[in-house]
Amino acid sequence: MIVRIMGEGQVRLADGHLAELNQLDDELLAEMENGDGPGFRRTLTALLSRVRALGDPLPDDSLEPSDLILPAADATLEEVRELLSDGGLIPEA
Template sequence: MIVRIMEEGQRRIADSALPRLEELDEALLAAVEKGDEQAFRTTFGALLAAIRELGEPLPDDSLEPSDLILPEEGASLEEVRGLLTEDGLLPN
């Protein structure tokens, strides 16, 4: 899977990393549904950190299509809510 974090570029995520990202995605979905700003901030930050840690950065000139595009770290709960599906952020 290719994930783009706005203002940071793209990262290739191995299938073996997906369970960790899915766990964070579920927690993020729950926080957004509850409107819990603190849980949202913590979980969204953890999701972005996991993507940075587990993903292999792609070159800036890479033209790979992104499977998922995420806003930068300072995004609001409402911005992320607009990106969610009933299953969360990660594509199935």
């Protein structure tokens, strides 16, 4: 799976990591629904950190189609709301 982090680039991520990332995505969704700004920021940072740690960066000149697009680390709660699907940022595994 190819994951793009907006403003950073793409990483190749094994599908087996989706369950772990979905847990963070569920937390992020709950924090957004509750308007928990500090929790949202903490969980978004954790989610992006895990994607970076688990994924293998693609070269900057690579133009692979992204299977998943995640917001930039400095994205606001409102900006992330616009990216959400019914199931959050990450599809259920």
